[in-house]
Amino acid sequence: MPDIATDQLGKLLLDQGLINHRQLKRMNDFEQSSGLSLIKIALNFGYISRKRYKQFLEGYGYFFHNIRQETVDQLVMIKNDLKEVDRNLILPLRIEDNRLVVAVANPYALSDIGSVSQNWGMETEVIVCSDLDMLWLAHKLLGGEYVKSAVFDLLNRDPDSSALVTFTPNQLIVLFSVCALVAIALFLNFINTTIIINILMSTFFLVAIVFKLYLALTGSKLELFQAVSKKELKQMNTKELPVFTIQLPVYKEDKLIRKLIWNLQSLDYPREKLDIKLLIEEDDDKTLNAVRDLDFPAIFEVVVVPFHMPKTKPKACNYGLHFSRGEYLTIYDAEDVPDQDQLKKVVLLFNKLPSNFICIQCALNYFNRNENFLTKMFTLEYSYWFDYMLPGLGTLDIPIPLGGTSNHFKMEKLIELGGWDPFNVTEDADLGIRAFAKGYKVALVNSTTYEEANNEPFNWIRQRSRWIKGYMQTYLVHMRNPAELIRKIGWKGFWGFNFFIGATPLTFLVYPILLVLFLCYIILDLKNIKTIFPDWVLYISTFNLVVGNILMIYVNMIAVFKRRFYELILFAIVNPVYWLMHSISAYKGLWQLVTKPFYWEKTNHGLSKVSAQQGKKTEQ
């Protein structure tokens, strides 16, 4: 039963018309079932906006203190339990004049305040503050243990899977030995060595692309397959749905907060069963203030991630895990627009699949695909990647590198795996391989999350360089002991991993070299090149490059069919140009892999002038 003081807040809110009876009843029920305080529920589950709440309290004569500037007694602070503070929004700050100064978000929570007083054995002096400031302070001062766990847990448990060490000594020995051998071979027989390198590079390029085509064709067989049907969705018992955690790691995404709430509100899942965590970095006041200034109710809880290097998304997500309540967990980016029934489909599919399926990946696509050349190319790329390649990998039982968002996990298994690697900048791809190596499987579901395609070239290169660097990191991590990897994932998985994860950055690195050779030979008709490479070498090399490009264009063309983006098909022809941008990113990624491997190249979102609603409407 709610205590009388809590009831008082409810009554006051009711009197002021801020909530209605039905809402109050739902809040009270949820309070009982979840153990969260009423104010936490009111402010984080869509009942009342922070702005209105502040006005409401100020109307009753309360003054909001900025507790981030209040004096804090460390001895008092360490006695607090962060999770309890997070639940009750009551934070003892210091002892002053033999009285405990307690920051509260709800001054009417007399029972809880009384308990604190009783626990400390002294009277309390209550100061009212914003729940966001309280959380910021609490996480900053009390989150040290959790953030350390977020950073070092995987490293301590399974150091071989951590990307903290970029190159192991053995890898360096192999790398430098190969370089030395090539140098010696060049010195001894320059022409034959360059011929071998040329043939190897171009053949590798072709084989890697043929493999992609094979994957795409294998995946396209599943085009009509519906992992979860509409009928199954209709028959679903919504009362027994589990709690679903949604993590939203953001950094300086203040412009997207409104859109985010809009998108989350459209999810078809009971609000009380949603555990949405907005993970904000400690130094990200912009986003925190954007949440504070919302003039409509938020439907997420804020978790402030204390500062700790590396400042990466996986670290934030690992940190958020400590405060998550769900049976299942997923991650969305701030600009994501998931299909409304996505979470229900995921739950249904998890129930249908064997227990070793621990993750379900949804397709990603873009709502602003027709904005410019880049967004069109990006849409083609994502379409073949998520609609064809990943189903192809799944069919062939090859490890699936998870996409950046909309991967839904069984929480328990995710924790068992050690969460995400905070030192890996494509932590999702890495986690997919790690799960596969432990005998777990990833499934794909017929549901899409629409994102914002990068529409600005430099921003695109930043994002892509991080992805490619991440693939390099992932490859290096899992290839530390190839024999062990084969033992874990089998030969098929091993070759699939090499050609999908390893070959992707390498093809982008090799591409401009082959292209320059081709241009020198065909267009510029440089005679000198023929003195190094005889005709047959150039024949094979040209053939591989040209056929490779044609096949890649073809894979892009296939991509339009499933989603009926027929108008994009001609853009597939300019894929070689798009690949040059990949090459630039690949070289940037390679450079960063050596100089700053854990650096997270931030992608700016919210640049698109197309809204998700407009995008979806166009699609319809």
Next chain:
Amino acid sequence: MKTLIQSKYRLYPISFLLFGYYLTLAYLLFYKGIYSNEGLFFAEKSILFRGGNVDKITLVGLTFPQLSFLSTWLFSIFDIAFAPYITSAAGTSVLFFVIANSIETHQHRHWLFAGIIMTFLFHPAFLFIAVSGKSDYMTLIFFYLFISAFYKYFKYNTSYHISVASIYFTMLVFSNFKFIWLALFILPVIFIAALQSMQIAKTDPLERIAFAFNSLSIRRKLTNKTIAVYLIVFALPLTGVFVFRLLNQVYTGDPNYFLDSPYANYLAIVNQTENFNSFNPVEHTFFFPEMSFLTTVRILLYAPMILLCLSIFKSNMRNTFIVFAMFLFMEFLKIKYPDVFLQVGFYAAFICMCWGIILNARHLENLRFTGQFYLAVTFLQLISGYLMMKNSNIPEERNYVAQFAKMVSQPNAIVADEDKLFAEKIAQIPEMDKILTDDATSYRIIALSRSAKQFLVPSQKTFLAALEVPKKHVEYILIPSDANPGRYFSLLNSGVLERLTRNGLDLKKAFSNKNWVLYSLNGRTPSDRHHSQP
């Protein structure tokens, strides 16, 4: 029968037995001296690759049809001259496997299978394709796969089927270039398919077209979809041909080298000689003439089953249009190349198409004929096939049927190819004695002699020098005789002979047959040389 075809794994031994059957027939015919031009052409290229001092990249990269040549080349490890015949036997067995395997899940698979095995065992066209060393088996494999994939696309509307259809079409073009023209006739079919897939509340096709063209959004969707399917189907084959032509241009200076050069494509000469209308003396009572606008009738005589199959698609316009597209394609070939006879592979394609149609019929209840009737028509096809092949316009096909019939009835009456004996004589010449020849026409002799070491052919660097001053480079010159239909296409002909004689070269006829004359430059015959050796 039921148990035989229940599992595809049981098809392997059947296919293997079929391969053995074909191989035995091919072996008997080959060693009795019955050859096809294409088989010997491929054999000669493999021989040149292995032993000749030639530009191997051009040889391997540009010999056409490319896929067939490459597969022949793989089999050349067993017997270099017989390799094309092993390949065609194996390839036809693969064709059988592909077709029989595709009907595995069909409701009427038992009688379908009976018809298929009957055809592959006894149909003269399929036997000819299997034992002649020709590459038609590959054309048929990819044609069948292409047609099946296309029908499946119509049935399921998935990108997988349309993509693999495109890949098979590319392979088909690289197996038989004339099929590139089929693209023209598939264009309207794709448009109709796109139109049918539009959600328009009209049933009459014309009304649907009118509605689609008058509604902006549907018109846009229709255009986008049609163009997308055009691109996905034709992008690969067209760019493949473009790139291949580019490679031809780069390496030979002629983008059409693979089609027009007799060194790359045996049809370059055969289509102007043996398969050419005006070249062929009309001395046979043709079963039915092959001419424009009557080709369709000829096809129906070859494959009467197609009429039954059309009834399956009675109410399915786009599927019916595919069949019509094939008929139009054949008529087009007859218009575009009016004097070149269509080889049996084109007709056999229609028999394969019948199975594709039956397999992909949307509603099985549309199969309005019984198994017995189907088998009866299949039997009828065997007879009509025999009559057509027996009276074929193409000498090679006629010869095979005639010799095959002799092999069954009176084996001793088989007439071996004249070039066989000639090549055997040449094979006796020591390898150090070089023979100047132009393999544009003499590929049969080189193939049958099984060695390239003694031949000096145009693709070798010293050929031109040898043509100017033969005595310095060669001991013999092999020249087509005046009766040889390919004499006008050879760099070495009577004109060259005259010039050489005028320049004081002492040429002595070593030996000859109807088609070839071997001249000795040093006044000795091969037998003299042979005897003078220790």
